[in-house]
Amino acid sequence: MFIRNSIKKIGLFAAAGLCIVLGSCSEENLDTPPGGNPDAAGLSGLIHMASPEDYTSENHIIMLQDDEPESIFLDPAQRSFDSRRPVQVSVTGNRELQLRAYSPRRIRDLKVWASIEGYPDEFLLARFDIVPPFLEFRTAIPFVSADKEYTTAAGKTILILKNPHLGPDDLSLRIECEDPYYKKFAAIKTTWSISFSNFEYPNHPYWLAMNPAHCREAVAMSLNMAYLFSTQEYQDSLRVNDRRFIDNALNALSAETLLSQSLTRPSFAWGTLHIQGGLGGGGTLGLQDVCFLGHYADDVSDNMALFHEFGHGMGYGHGMGYGHGSNTVISESGGKYSWRQMCQSIYLRQSLAKELPVYSRRFMHSRRNHYDQWSDNRLAYFGAAGRYYRGRHVIEDPELDELDGGLSGGTDFLATDNGGDTGDALRFRLDYATAGVAQRDYAPRDIYVYGDLLYVANDMRPADYSLDVFDLSTGSPKLLKRITAWKDPQSGADVTLGKPTGIFRSYDKIYLSGSGSRVYVFDAETYECLNFLTPAGGAFSVAVGEGVVYSILDAVRAMPEHLVTSQHIGNVPTLATSAKWSRSEDNTLARDHRGEVYAVVNGPRKIMRMDRSLLMSGRLDIARELTFDHAPQGVCFADDGRMFVSFGNASSVRFARVDPESGEVLEDLTKIGDIEFKNPQKCLIRRNTLFVVDRLPDFCVYAIPLKDLE
Template identity: 35%
Template sequence: MKNLFSTSLFILANILLLLTGCKEDELPSSGEGGDIQSLPIKLTETDYTSDNTYYLLNDDEPPEVYFDKSQRSFYVNQPLQISLDDEQCFLLRFYSPREISNVTVWATIEGYEEDFKFIELEKVMPFQQLKIQIPFATQDLTAYTRTGKKIKIMQNPYLTAENITLKVECQDPYYKKLQAIRCTWRISFSDYSGYHWNPQYYKYKLLAPHAREAVALALNMSYMYSSERFEKALHEFGPLHSDNNKTEIDKDALLKKVIAYRGLSFGHCSGVNGVGQGGTEMYCLNEWCFLEHYVDDSFETHTVFHEFGHNLGYVHTGNMSYEITGPGWITLCANVYRDMSLDKDLPVYSRRFMHTRKNTNRYDHTNYYRASKYVIEGAELDAIDGGLSPWRGETDPGGNEGSPVSLKLDASDVPNATATTFRPKDVYVYGDTMYVVNDAAGHFSLEIFSIANDQKTHLESIMEWTENNETNTFSRQPNGVFRANGKIYVTHEGSRTEIFDARTKGHPFITCIGNGNWGTGPTQTIHAFDVSLYKGIIIIHDKRYMNFVEERLIQPGTLPLIYARSENLGETNGTYGIAVDDRSGLLYTTHPNKRIDVFKPDDMREGTAPKRIRQIACKNTPYALDFYQGRLFVSSNGTEKFCEVNPDTGDIIKDYTVIEDITLQAPEKFCIRRNTLFITDRTKEGACVYAIPMNKLK
């Protein structure tokens, strides 16, 4: 079965396990472990397999299962369900997005004086259903009572749920928090098929990720309403009104009504933000509501509490739904929800427990990234997703080996080319392969060469490719090229970055970044000038911004979304460059307005606009830049056309316009690889690429 959080590949293995497994009706009636001579049964996380464990509300669970209350429902004050089923199997279900540790189940059987220790579970996983056959149905067993007495449990193939009592003990702080819930709501899920009132609202049914989020929302709301913090805030808040005449509501009676409310049956609605109906379990929310109630998401809770106000019997008067008579229920609940989340007091205080926003199994496929209203960090969350910083991947260490190279490459090295049809704009070298972007008008291409043994051999020209069964080309002037992890990236002013397979003959097209339409939407860039990769993030400099894309999302046929976009850097035409200083971890980018912008990648967060930590003024207009052994080199339009500069001040340390017998006339983009400077020189007489060993730049 497929991984259920298909777009969250960075979620740790336990979460991937969380949402996979066999179908419920495929579970065997017995667990693993062979013959058991004595109790308790002890299970660790490694003992959970498809033979004994299934995960509730997983993405592959059929709607007819999770819409069936007899199969999928729970009470908020009893999210951990344990029972003996009709097949003499111990059945545990846990409706929670968080795990608990060190769970002990005690059993009492009719005819025995004391209860005995039955099962010890090192962990109960989020949304886990555990099913194992009770061993004393088929054999005699030794067990131990609470007083430490050793007893024998006799084989009983006729044991039923009426003859056995099961009790859970757990000191896990999260479990104890759940035990503090005083609300008695029953939570279920409904498709509201055929609902008579505006059936179009319920055309798009609740999906499994929505159902998991409904569990989180129900636990959070019920815990909040059960807390002393809410009761105190309720009484300290201003008056609550049931109508526009400002008829005051008895707050003690209101709280009792909330605690004793019978339950909520979650559904999904569209066309409206939500639907709640007085005195019923009907509680429908638009998809965004399931995502944005977290304080480390957008923290939009208005609809969540507005609709619950309707459930409590209040209409659009007073301040229990719309706050017509002044701040009321919506504001009160939002304030307490926020504060308890920031204090990590709510059961599911962060979106990071499930990362539903990154799940592709939902309706809106354009909003996978959203800046956090408030940032929440913690070891428990980092264990799930690796931390808030996106820079978790590996920088491709390959292709930089080999001895220095010395050569000059020009139009004579390209079959049937002339100085008019071949004008190198950018160059990148990976091992013995050189990639050269050609921006000659009417001849846009990526030219690929072998430079093994300092020899120049033309391998291929990429001028067109097949995309969606159609032929495509570089629609505008190409600018930058980079290779990493088996992919070639080429930027061009058609507001796209083309991505090709570097390891397959013919270099087939994979996908692109940017949909070709100028803009700042989730799949757009404003032109595309330079590209680089660092620690799993693709960095694209367009005409206004630095754009960041997660490399892990590059898949055939998928248009990846922009993870984050920098502050507006100022729009102007020119050549742009990107480089990361591996020693400091800082990101440097050139700007035609005679400056270098510096960013601190580790500060970047999802959906935010990274800001420059400083700007470095330059004497000349910088084109491109790269680091070599801690030294920063910059090409420019000034008298000093290629220099080493101070990475802190931008001051020129040494001018390398002349390097032995080579005088650079119009250098632009370059890279330093294999201890070699590979640099384009765009002279009017005939542009070329030089390869100059770095030991000549003393």
């Protein structure tokens, strides 16, 4: 959990839904004045929250955060709201101004006007340049303790005399805000009062304990439904389908009846279930974990259960019409159009048009947050549902980019590690003799060079698989360490190295793919196994660029590098997956000096540069695709943009410089000086040196200064 006593960046306000706890105050210390009054010593009484620094632990908390106890978030007296007025202002019994914002989005330039009996003019009591999501704010009303001056709507200055006996009913408050997002609330016509409940948990087999994360998402769904039902589009859709929908007794329903029922449903409480779908009726609206996450258009865009259960709350059940033509809210029996389907379609369209108040999963990133802030408590919130899914649609928006850093990865992602790429060019031939093993026991499969260290994955035979580390500081490789087994970081059991197929280093971690269909992660200093990644189906090759760990099997999968820590053993999420190709151990990955990652796919004879621009929507697309006459085995890039491709022994041109735009062979480099490649596989350019793994006839690694290719 992050705890901040002051907020340094406005961007964090927008990200409050990401479970960043802004301030560490409790309900009790909110009673402590002052706060937000920059001129407390003078006559001006305006409460002005003009900057992030004005929010302190003395005057605010963020509601519905992960550490908020049930005694607070399940108490309707402390956590409930009217769907028409999600921002609440009041005077407390302690003569404080209190503001609560049941909003997953920040609100700009909100003003609180006040009027007191005996004073003819309304005056500006408070101004909030930014209201953070889920803000609960309290501060002493300045004129309780001293005479204070205020400005009226007409621009006059009036003096409000000290009133130590001010009561909650003595001050009338009104909110004014021109923020387009806030103005959506003014259009809401529903009369719902919304709260949260554990219902019959743990004494009922269906219910689960409600958590603050569920509550935050329930606020978003409540605002979205309330807004949708209040729109002209919804009313027009009902009228187009007038008397098309039927009740439990199969009587036709008028548009006006359904409109009234959806707008005037009595108060209800949200709950959480472990059964598929949900439970609804009366004052209950319970949904399964995944339903709290998937309703967004840029998630899986499945809001069926939401409208299904809301319809039960309007009084419609499965009833006698089920299976016999009922098409109100619970069935499409006989292929007939349902009210539920109508609402689902409107919800999707208004999400994509950014009309709904909370139209994107990125406002709260509940799926992403499931992993960013790791704790046993949070693991119980969404379980497997918390994993990122490929969004059905992509929603791009500058406000969202400001909040999370953008769809390409966001502010949490690490920069590409180009370190360890300095030093004199090298020239050597690394074979079994240099490696210090018998000829029959050595076959380099993949390599990586980081500074004065060369990492080699050796895949000759099961009894002799190894990860070898060589010292290059003298210009010739000297074996430092051979890893054949380690302690599993999760179970503590001894693990024997399976067939290693890929090797990469970024920052202080070594990534080894292939063994046990995993990517094992080692400390680059101690060689202790820290973690393992489990991309679906396994991993034949691994590369790291722009803060993302990529693996390939039949598809490329992307995992966030910053989450590869000892706290996330075996549980680093797959954020995005490419299209699938034929599964092959010859499918490999490579990275250029800019951090761009390339997939070398053997079957269709392609090299593809991956496009990570929509990574956080679950998409890993192809930015550029080159197709060759023969299956490529490896690719590497010089800093000046030259592209080199190895083709194994399937062609007379076994290694070549190719045009990075067309894939045309520009220069046959099968023979460089006195070196002739027989079966070149993986290749790499580091330290102004071309490294090539040649697997015939003797299995070796060549190091060739790049100047030899000029």
